[in-house]
Amino acid sequence: xxxxxxxxxxxxxxxxxxxxxxxxxxxxxxxxxxxxxxxxxxxxxxxxxxxxxxxxxxxxxxxxxxxxxxxxxxxxxxxxxxxxxxxxxxxxxxxxxxxxxxxxxxxxxxxxxxxxxxxxxxxxxxxxxxxxxxxxxxxxxxxxxxxxxxxxxxxxxxxxxxxxxxxxxxxxxxxxxxxxxxxxxxxxxxxxxxxxxxxxxxxxxx
Amino acid sequence: xxxxxxxxxxxxxxxxxxxxxxxxxxxxxxxxxxxxxxxxxxxxxxxxxxxxxxxxxxxxxxxxxxxxxxxxxxxxxxxxxxxxxxxxxxxxxxxxxxxxxxxxxxxxxxxxxxxxxxxxxxxxxxxxxxxxxxxxxxxxxxxxxxxxxxxxxxxxxxxxxxxxxxxxxxxxxxxxxxxxxxxxxxxxxxxxxxxxxxxxxxxxxx
Amino acid sequence: xxxxxxxxxxxxxxxxxxxxxxxxxxxxxxxxxxxxxxxxxxxxxxxxxxxxxxxxxxxxxxxxxxxxxxxxxxxxxxxxxxxxxxxxxxxxxxxxxxxxxxxxxxxxxxxxxxxxxxxxxxxxxxxxxxxxxxxxxxxxxxxxxxxxxxxxxxxxxxxxxxxxxxxxxxxxxxxxxxxxxxxxxxxxxxxxxxxxxxxxxxxxxx
Amino acid sequence: xxxxxxxxxxxxxxxxxxxxxxxxxxxxxxxxxxxxxxxxxxxxxxxxxxxxxxxxxxxxxxxxxxxxxxxxxxxxxxxxxxxxxxxxxxxxxxxxxxxxxxxxxxxxxxxxxxxxxxxxxxxxxxxxxxxxxxxxxxxxxxxxxxxxxxxxxxxxxxxxxxxxxxxxxxxxxxxxxxxxxxxxxxxxxxxxxxxxxxxxxxxxxx
DNA sequence: GATGAATGAGTTTTCATTCAT
DNA sequence: TATGAATGAAAACTCATTCAT
Numbered sequence: 072x073x074x075x076x077x078x079x080x081x082x083x084x085x086x087x088x089x090x091x092x093x094x095x096x097x098x099x100x101x102x103x104x105x106x107x108x109x110x111x112x113x114x115x116x117x118x119x120x121x122x123x124x125x126x127x128x129x130x131x132x133x134x135x136x137x138x139x140x141x142x143x144x145x146x147x148x149x150x151x152x153x154x155x156x157x158x159x160x161x162x163x164x165x166x167x168x169x170x171x172x173x174x175x176x177x178x179x180x181x182x183x184x185x186x187x188x189x190x191x192x193x194x195x196x197x198x199x200x201x202x203x204x205x206x207x208x209x210x211x212x213x214x215x216x217x218x219x220x221x222x223x224x225x226x227x228x229x230x231x232x233x234x235x236x237x238x239x240x241x242x243x244x245x246x247x248x249x250x251x252x253x254x255x256x257x258x259x260x261x262x263x264x265x266x267x268x269x270x271x272x273x274x275x276x277x
Numbered sequence: 278x279x280x281x282x283x284x285x286x287x288x289x290x291x292x293x294x295x296x297x298x299x300x301x302x303x304x305x306x307x308x309x310x311x312x313x314x315x316x317x318x319x320x321x322x323x324x325x326x327x328x329x330x331x332x333x334x335x336x337x338x339x340x341x342x343x344x345x346x347x348x349x350x351x352x353x354x355x356x357x358x359x360x361x362x363x364x365x366x367x368x369x370x371x372x373x374x375x376x377x378x379x380x381x382x383x384x385x386x387x388x389x390x391x392x393x394x395x396x397x398x399x400x401x402x403x404x405x406x407x408x409x410x411x412x413x414x415x416x417x418x419x420x421x422x423x424x425x426x427x428x429x430x431x432x433x434x435x436x437x438x439x440x441x442x443x444x445x446x447x448x449x450x451x452x453x454x455x456x457x458x459x460x461x462x463x464x465x466x467x468x469x470x471x472x473x474x475x476x477x478x479x480x481x482x483x
Numbered sequence: 484x485x486x487x488x489x490x491x492x493x494x495x496x497x498x499x500x501x502x503x504x505x506x507x508x509x510x511x512x513x514x515x516x517x518x519x520x521x522x523x524x525x526x527x528x529x530x531x532x533x534x535x536x537x538x539x540x541x542x543x544x545x546x547x548x549x550x551x552x553x554x555x556x557x558x559x560x561x562x563x564x565x566x567x568x569x570x571x572x573x574x575x576x577x578x579x580x581x582x583x584x585x586x587x588x589x590x591x592x593x594x595x596x597x598x599x600x601x602x603x604x605x606x607x608x609x610x611x612x613x614x615x616x617x618x619x620x621x622x623x624x625x626x627x628x629x630x631x632x633x634x635x636x637x638x639x640x641x642x643x644x645x646x647x648x649x650x651x652x653x654x655x656x657x658x659x660x661x662x663x664x665x666x667x668x669x670x671x672x673x674x675x676x677x678x679x680x681x682x683x684x685x686x687x688x689x
Numbered sequence: 690x691x692x693x694x695x696x697x698x699x700x701x702x703x704x705x706x707x708x709x710x711x712x713x714x715x716x717x718x719x720x721x722x723x724x725x726x727x728x729x730x731x732x733x734x735x736x737x738x739x740x741x742x743x744x745x746x747x748x749x750x751x752x753x754x755x756x757x758x759x760x761x762x763x764x765x766x767x768x769x770x771x772x773x774x775x776x777x778x779x780x781x782x783x784x785x786x787x788x789x790x791x792x793x794x795x796x797x798x799x800x801x802x803x804x805x806x807x808x809x810x811x812x813x814x815x816x817x818x819x820x821x822x823x824x825x826x827x828x829x830x831x832x833x834x835x836x837x838x839x840x841x842x843x844x845x846x847x848x849x850x851x852x853x854x855x856x857x858x859x860x861x862x863x864x865x866x867x868x869x870x871x872x873x874x875x876x877x878x879x880x881x882x883x884x885x886x887x888x889x890x891x892x893x894x895x
Numbered sequence: 896g897a898t899g900a901a902t903g904a905g906t907t908t909t910c911a912t913t914c915a916t
Numbered sequence: 917t918a919t920g921a922a923t924g925a926a927a928a929c930t931c932a933t934t935c936a937t
Contacts, residue, residue, distance in 0.1 A: 090917080109404045112318030115910055126493075126919045127912085137911065188401045192316075194456050195394050195401075199316045208457060231462060232469040235453065239466075240442070243449025247441065250400050251414060256437060260445075263438040287744075287898035288937050296900065321927055332902050337929060493919035494916050502921065522810075522817045524730030527906060538923050543908065600813050606868050607806045607813075610727045620869055643874060644881040647865065651878075652854070655861025659853065662812050663826060668849060672857075675850040708896075733931055744898045746935085755932065 095133050097123045099147070102140045107185035110192065111141055111200045141200040145193060148186050149210045156217050165224035166270055169237075172221075173268075176241055177261055184249060191246070214238065227276035240264065301339050303329045305353070308346045313391035316398065317347055317406045347406040351399060354392050355416045362423050371430040372476055375443075378427075379474075382447055383467055390455060397452070420444065433482035446470065507545050509535045511559070514552045519597035522604065523553055523612045553612040557605060560598050561622045568629050577636040578682055581649075584633075585680075588653055589673055596661060603658070626650065639688035652676065713751050715741045717765070720758045725803035728810065729759055729818045759818040763811060766804050767828045774835050783842035784888055787855075790839075791886075794859055795879055802867060809864070832856065845894035858882065 101122035105114040116137055120127045134140045155175065162168040190207070197204045218234035227233060244264070248255045266272065288296075307328035311320040322343055326333045340346045361381065368374040396413070403410045424440035433439060450470070454461045472478065494502075513534035517526040528549055532539045546552045567587065574580040602619070609616040630646035639645060656676070660667045678684065719740035723732040734755055738745045752758045773793065780786040808825070815822040836852035845851060862882070866873045884890065 087917080094917095108402060110316055110318050110398075110402045112316055113402070113405050116912080117910075128914085128920065129918055131912070132917075191452070192398055192401050194452075195398050196314060196316045196319070198314050199319050211453075211456065229465075229469055232465050235450070235462065235466045236446070236469055236473075239449030239453055240446050241449070242452055243445030243447070244441070246397070246400075246448055246452065247417075247445055250410075250417065256441065259435075259438050260441045263435060263442055267442075286937060287896095288900085290898095292937080293899065300900085322929080323927075333928085334903070334930075335901055338900070341929095343928070492916060493917090494921085496919095498916080499920065506921080520814060520816050522728055522730055522814045524728050525814070525817050528908080529906075539907085540909080540924070541922055544921070547908095549907070603864070604728075604810055604813050606864075607810050608726060608728045608731070611731050616868075623865075623868065641877075641881060644877050647862075647874065647878045648858070648881055648885075651861030651865050652858050653861070654864055655857030655859070656853070658809070658812075658860055658864065659829075659857050662829065668853065671847075671850050672853045675847055675854055679854075705896075712896090734933080735931075745933085746899065747897050749933070750896070 091133075094123075094125060094129070098125065098130055098133055099140065099144055103144050103185050103189060106141060106144070107188040107192070111137075138200055141193075144189065145207065148190055149206055152210055153213060156213055159217065160220075165221045166268075166273060169221050169225075169268060170265065172217075173241065173261070173264065176245070177257070180245065180248060180257075187245060188249065191242075225273055225277075227273060229276075233276065237268070297339070300329075300331060300335070304331065304336055304339055305346065305350055309350050309391050309395060312347060312350070313394040313398075317343075344406050347395075347399075347408070350395065351408065351413065354396055355412055358416055359419060362419055365423065366426075371427045372474075372479060375424075375427050375431075375474060376471065378423075379447065379467070379470065382451070383463070386451065386454060386463075393451060394455065431479055431483075433479060435482075439482065443474070503545070506535075506537060506541070510537065510542055510545055511552065511556055515556050515597050515601060518553065518556070519600040519604075523549075550612050553605075553614065556601065557614065557619065560602055561618055564622055565625060568625055571629065572632075577633045578680075578685060581633050581637075581680060582677065584629075585653065585673070585676065588657070589669070592657065592660060592669075599657060600661065637685055637689075639685060641688075645688065649680070709751075712741075712743060712747070716743065716748055716751055717758065717762055721762050721803050721807060724759060724762070725806040725810070729755075756818055759811075759820070762807065763820065763825070766808055767824055770828055771831060774831055777835065778838075783839045784886075784891060787839050787843075787886060788883065790835075791859065791879070791882065794863070795875070798863065798866060798875075805863060806867065809860075843891055843895075845891060847894075851894065855886070 098119065102114070102119045105118055105122060109118075116127055116130060119137075119140070120130045123130070130140075134143065159168055159172055159175070162171055193199060194204065194207055215234050215238060218238055219230050222230045222233050244257075244260060248257055304325065308320070308325045311324055311328060315324075322333055322336055325343075325346070326336045329336070336346075340349065365374055365378055365381070368377055399405060399408045400410065400413060421440050421444060424444055425436050428436045428439050450463075450466060454463055510531065514526070514531045517530050517534060521530075528539055528542055531549075531552070532542045535542070542552075546555065571580055571584055571587070574583055605611060605614045606616065606619060627646050627650060630650055631642050634642045634645050656669075656672060660669055716737065720732070720737045723736055723740060727736075734745055734748060737755075737758070738748045741748070748758075752761065777786055777790055777793070780789055811817060811820045812822065812825055833852050833856060836856055837848050840848045840851050862875075862878060866875055
C-alpha cells in the first residue's frame with residue numbers, strides 16, 4: 072500500500088483547512104510578487120495561477136476576482152502594518168521607540184520589498200484595481216500619529232512637521248534603495264540618519 | 278499670397294510639421310495624464326486616442342506602439358530634468374543653488390505631478406512597458422552628482438550620504454504630498470526643510 | 484466504474500489530451516482549407532475559428548499565432564511527405580517504384596489538393612507567414628534524391644536531369660489539373676505519362 | 690533662372706501624359722514586385738506607394754483601389770502573353786516554333802519571374818483579390834491551343850495529351866527553378882528538354 | 896498632379912471569468 | 917477540491933481609403 076492510495080481517503084476537516092490556507096497563501100504571495108513588479112494590470116490571472124502552481128479555476132475558488140486578490144493583499148499589508156505600529160508602542164522610551172522603528176523598517180527592507188512596491192504603486196495610481204485609497208490613507212495617518220506621539224513624548228518643537236519630515240525621509244530612502252539596490256549606500260545613509268536623531272541631536276529640536 | 282494658396286496644392290512641409298508636432302504633443306500629454314493616474318496597463322490606446330481627440334489609427338501614425346508612447350514620455354522627462362539640473366548649475370553660490378533646487382522642485386509640484394507619478398511608477402515597476410531602467414538610473418545618478426557637487430562646494434562632511442539624505446527627503450515629501458494633497462501641510466514642512474538647510478545649520482555639518 | 488465518474492472531478496489527462504488533439508486537428512484542417520483557397524493573409528483568425536467551430540480565444544489557446552498555425556500545417560505536410568517517400572523506398576523494383584509514386588501522387592490528387600495549393604503558394608511567396616523555406620527546400624531535395632535513386636537503379640543516363648524532368652512533369656500536371664479540374668484530361672495525360680516511362684521507354688534512356 | 694522655376698509653369702498636355710504614364714508604370718511595377726513576393730493581402734497600399742516613390746493619395750489618383758491595381762497587372766500579363774503567342778505563330782516551321790517557344794520562355798525566366806509568381810498565385814488562390822479566373826482560364830486555353838496547333842502541324846499522335854504534357858513540363862520546370870534558383874541545373878535540364886523534342890525524337894511520336 | 900494627415904472598420908491577440916468534468 | 921478547455925469582450929495594432937490643402 073503506497074502513499075498514493077491515501078488520496079482516495081476522505082481528508083479530515085483539519086487537513087482541508089490546512090490545504091486551503093496553504094493554497095490561499097501561495098496565491099497571495101505569488102500575486103503580490105507579480106503585481107509588485109509587473110503591475111496589477113500587467114499581471115494576468117494565468118500568470119498568478121502558474122506562479123502559484125495551481126489551476127486558474129482553483130484560483131477562482133479562493134478569490135472571487137483578480138481585484139479580490141489585490142484587495143486581500145492590501146488589506147493584509149494594512150493589518151500587519153498596524154500590528155507593527157502597535158507593537159512599537161509597547162516600548163516605553165520614545166527615543167528608543169523611534170530608533171526601533173527605523174531599525175525595523177530598514178532591517179526588513181528585502182523582506183518587505185514587494186509589499187512596499189505594491190503599496191506605493193497603488194498609492195500613486197489609485198484608479199488601478201479600484202483600490203479605494205481610504206483604507207490606505209487611514210493607515211498612513213496612523214503612521215504619522217504614531218510618529219507625532221513619539222515626538223510629543225520626546226518634547227520637541229514642530230511635532231507635526233517633524234513627523235512628516237522623518238516619515239518622508241524613511242520613505243524616500245526606501246524608494247531610492249529599491250530603485251538601485253546594488254549601489255545604494257544604505258549602511259552609511261542609515262548611520263547618518265541615526266546620528267541626526269541621536270539623543271543629543273534631538274535635544275537641539277526641543 | 279503664396280504659391281500654396283493655390284487650390285489643390287499639398288500642404289507645405291512646414292505646415293505638416295506643425296500639424297505633426299501639435300498632434301504628437303497632444304497624444305503625449307494625454308497619454309501622460311492617463312498613464313499617471315490609471316497606470317500604463319490600465320490605460321488603453323482607445324483611452325489615449327479619445328482623450329487626445331484623435332482616432333486610434335492616427336495615434337499609431339505617430340507612435341509605433343503603446344510602449345513607444347511611454348518611452349517617448351519618459352525620455353522627455355529625462356531630457357527636461359537634465360536641462361533643469363544644468364540650469365541650476367549656473368548659480369554660483371552653492372547654498373543658494375540648494376535652496377533654488379528645493380524651491381523649484383516644490384514650486385512646480387502641481388505642474389509636475391503627472392510626470393513624477395509616471396516616473397516613480399516606472400521606477401517601482403520596471404517591467405511595465407519594458408522600461409529599461411538604465412536611462413532612469415542614469416538620470417537619478419545625475420541628480421545625486423549635482424547634489425554632491427553642491428555639498429562639496431559648501432564644504433560639509435559626508436557629502437555622499439548627505440546628498441542621498443536630502444534627495445530622499447525631497448522625494449519622500451513629494452510622495453507624501455501627492456498621496457494626500459488636501460491634507461498635507463506642505464508649507465510648514467518646507468519651512469522646516471529650509472531651516473534645516475539654512476546657512477547656519479549647514480555650518481554645523483562641516 | 485472509475486474514480487473519475489465521481490462528480491466534480493477534473494478530466495483525466497487522457498481525456499484532456501483527446502480533446503486537445505481533436506480541437507487542434509479541427510483548427511488545422513479548417514485553417515488549411517481556408518489558407519489554401521483564400522490565402523494566408525486573406526484568411527482571418529475569425530474565419531478559422533468560425534470554420535473550426537471554436538471561439539477566437541480558444542484558437543489562441545492551441546496556437547500562439549496565425550503564423551504558428553501555418554507553420555504547423557507546413558510541418559505536417561513535410562512529415563507526411565517524408566513518410567510517403569520512405570514508404571515508397573520499400574519497393575524493390577525501381578520501375579515499379581516509379582509508377583507507384585506516380586500513381587500515388589495522382590491517385591490522391593483530390594485528397595491532397597489543399598495541402599498542395601498551400602505548399603505551392605508558400606513556395607511562391609516565401610515572405611508570407613515568415614515561412615522559412617529551408618524546411619520546404621529540404622523536403623524538395625529529398626524528393627529529387629528519391630527520384631535520382633530510382634533512376635540510378637534503373638540504370639539510365641542523365642540521372643540528375645531526368646529526375647528534375649519527371650519531377651517538373653508531375654508538379655506541372657498537378658498545377659494544371661488544379662487550375663481547371665473539370666476540363667483537365669487527367670486520365671489520358673496520365674496514360675501518356677506512364678507510356679513515356681514504360682519499361683521499354685526507359686530502356687531507351689540507358 | 691534655375692530649372693526649379695520651371696515647376697510653376699503650366700505643363701503641356703504631352704508632359705502631363707508622359708508623367709502619368711511613368712507614374713502609373715512605376716506603381717504597377719512595384720505593386721507587382723510586392724504582390725508577387727508578399728502576396729496581395731500581404732502587401733499594403735502604403736508599401737506599394739512607398740516602393741513606387743509616390744504618396745498614397747497619388748496612388749489612388751491612378752487606381753481606384755488595390756484590387757484595381759491587381760486587375761490591371763493581371764490584365765497586362767494576359768495581353769502581353771497573347772501577343773507573344775501571336776508572335777510565335779508567325780514562324781512557319783512548327784518544330785522551330787516549338788523550340789522558339791521553349792527558348793523564349795526560359796530565356797526570359799528572370800525578367801518574367803514576378804509575373805509568373807503572381808499569375809500562379811492567383812491561379813491557385815482565385816478568391817484572393819476577387820480575381821475572376823475566367824480571364825486567366827481563357828489565357829491558359831490559348832496557350833494549349835497554340836501547342837496543339839504546333840503538334841498537329843508536326844503530325845504527331847495524341848496531340849491534345851502531348852500539348853498538356855509539354856505545357857506541364859514547362860510550368861513544372863519554371864516552378865522548380867523559381868523555388869531554388871541558385872541550385873537548379875537549368876541548363877542541363879533544358880538540354881534534355883530540347884533533346885526530347887528534337888526533330889528525330891518528334892518523329893517517334895508520329 | 897500631389898501630399899500625407901486622418902479615419903474607421905477590421906485584424907490579431909489577450910485575458911478575466913465560467914464551466915464541464 | 918481541482919483542472920484546464922472554452923468563451924466573449926476588449927485591447928493592441930493595421931490598413932484601405934478619404935480629404936483638406
